[in-house]
Amino acid sequence: MAGSRVAVVTGANQGIGYATVKELCKTFVGSVYLTSRNENLGRAAVEELEKLGLHPKYHQLDIDDEFSVLRLRDYLKATYGGLDILVNNAAMLILAKDEDSRELFAENTRSVVQTNFFNTFRVCNILFPLLRPHARVVNLSSSMGHISQIEGQSEAATTLRAKFSSPDLSYEELLKLMNDFLDAVKRGDHADYGWPRKNWVSYIASKIAVSAMTRIQQRDFDVDPREDIIVNHVHPGYVNTKMASFKGVLTIEQGAVAPAWLATLPLNDVTNPKGAYVWHDKTIVDWVNGPLPAQY
Ligand code: NAP
Numbered sequence: 704m705a706g707s708r709v710a711v712v713t714g715a716n717q718g719i720g721y722a723t724v725k726e727l728c729k730t731f732v733g734s735v736y737l738t739s740r741n742e743n744l745g746r747a748a749v750e751e752l753e754k755l756g757l758h759p760k761y762h763q764l765d766i767d768d769e770f771s772v773l774r775l776r777d778y779l780k781a782t783y784g785g786l787d788i789l790v791n792n793a794a795m796l797i798l799a800k801d802e803d804s805r806e807l808f809a810e811n812t813r814s815v816v817q818t819n820f821f822n823t824f825r826v827c828n829i830l831f832p833l834l835r836p837h838a839r840v841v842n843l844s845s846s847m848g849h850i851s852q853i854e855g856q857s858e859a860a861t862t863l864r865a866k867f868s869s870p871d872l873s874y875e876e877l878l879k880l881m882n883d884f885l886d887a888v889k890r891g892d893h894a895d896y897g898w899p900r901k902n903w904v905s906y907i908a909s910k911i912a913v914s915a916m917t918r919i920q921q922r923d924f925d926v927d928p929r930e931d932i933i934v935n936h937v938h939p940g941y942v943n944t945k946m947a948s949f950k951g952v953l954t955i956e957q958g959a960v961a962p963a964w965l966a967t968l969p970l971n972d973v974t975n976p977k978g979a980y981v982w983h984d985k986t987i988v989d990w991v992n993g994p995l996p997a998q999y
Pocket residue numbers: 713714715716717718719720739740741744764765766767768791792793794795818843844845846938939940941942943944945946947951
């Protein structure tokens with residue numbers, strides 16, 4: 704199997720990740736790994752797809768557990784000698800309630816930002832050395848991850864947007880921005896630094912960071928000796944999943960359309976989308992200046 708092509712989707716036992724595996728099983732020539740933090744749930748999802756005549760493979764992956772990520776890396780290296788597609792889909796959402804204490808709000812915010820941003824960043828850092836030339840990486844952002852979610856014309860909001868959207872932003876600066884955000888939430892003064900309304904702010908911050916990270920990653924790939932590696936960030940739509948309390952308007956299969964498309968962009972001569980923020984209908988949206996399409 705060494706040398707044969709391989710795709711990995713994180714958080715794929717349900718929702719958009721599951722549907723992305725389903726689609727890749729149909730369109731990608733190679734092995735497709737459905738991964739999940741809970742092995743029983745992941746294996747049950749594989750069985751469901753088997754019943755449809757599809758043949759995903761399985762590997763455990765909890766992005767919150769560094770050893771789990773390292774085990775997957777070692778397995779991929781030994782079995783395939785590389786990685787061709789990585790879909791960073793795993794994430795969580797805890798909506799804050801008005802009655803939450805500052806301590807609970809800070810604790811929940813830390814959990815969301817830790818999983819959605821810091822641990823996704825760590826997955827990338829551990830798995831990117833395996834990427835082969837022409838690899839495709841897809842980072843699940845959100846409409847909430849658009850820079851305009853830092854709302855308003857206050858000096859603080861304008862400064863914050865400028866920092867996140869700087870074309871020269873470094874990983875160190877991004878990590879500092881996110882640690883500063885967590886410190887501000889702990890103190891209870893994050894709004895003074897331009898951050899928006901309370902109940903969504905942890906998710907918004909985590910997804911803005913995922914999007915900002917994607918832009919830096921593509922800058923790095925552009926000068927990487929491995930040719931033609933592309934990463935994009937995507938808003939999959941408002942999708943009918945557990946995260947969306949099953950209120951989304953798109954099916955999981957519709958939500959997987961753009962992620963699966965980005966994962967299988969042609970192997971040569973792709974100039975666009977590249978490091979781009981892509982909407983669920985495959986259009987490219989300007990992440991820095993917007994505007995966001997009306998249809999979420
Ligand atoms: P979902 O149905 O809740 O699925 C999330 C998946 O991530 C689950 O399989 C979950 O596992 C997994 N996960 C969470 N933490 C994990 C960890 N530490 N390690 C590994 N897996 C973990 O949500 P979804 O709506 O499909 O969301 C998929 C992606 O799309 C997310 O990045 C989300 O932010 C993004 N998104 C969704 C929408 C929407 O409308 N649904 C809109 C914009 C963006 P468990 O089953 O074990 O919890």
